[in-house]
Amino acid sequence: MESSRPKEERKTREHITPGNGNRHEKNEQEFDGTRKEGPGQNQVAALRIIGEQSIEWNSSLYINFIDYEKPFDRVDRTTLWKLLRHYGVPE
Template sequence: MKDSVDTQLRDQQDGFCKDQSCTDQIGTLRITVEQSIEWNSLLYITFVDYEKAFYFMDRTTLQKLLRHYGVSQKIVNIIQNSYDGLNCKILHGGQVTDTFEVKTGVSQGYLLSHFLFLLVIDWIMKTSTSGEKHGIQWTARIQLDDLDLVDEHSGSDADVKARIGEARAAYLQLKNI
């Protein structure tokens, strides 16, 4: 399953991928920030906290996304069956709640959670950045493509808001896959 999906992921995707690391991307980000300070140029950086994102992923959308990436229906059904009828209890202050069904999200402890999350993020980035010129123009001929969300463009607040709007729109389109 992972082999069929890995060939479709963006080149910039390194997190949760076999034999890949985010070390180079972190180093590139650090150098970019240092250069921006040295050159006294504007730089907009967005950090997104995905801690709770696992809990809000729509499972029907995940099924569609898996099929979109070429995962067989049989595997999609197995994944879906692992979540059907998922019940939980909460222990708080020595008290245990009644059992309740969990209908959205993926468990962070689930073996495939990172893989499923990776697909969602990859799809959002592909959709929100398609057809545009990306990266930071270092010289007339050399461009840095490894950072999709670090971009100086024209430096205006409107440009930054437009990029955020494009990412938000891509996220909302997930349900229409």
């Protein structure tokens, strides 16, 4: 949910992302985690409801969390190309 203050009056703070050292500004609500609706909040609520229903219905629940954040940045390119060549994929 957006703040009632006009955008130009919102306080901003410089934030350094730990992973890559990039600097960017975040508004005060993003910085201290007080935003009403953050990314993924609906998914968390849905997951909570599903978990509660699983307990209520006495049924098994299997959950798999997948981290999609920069998945290909963590792949060793040299090894990937060796495997692709092994399976007949040309450069």
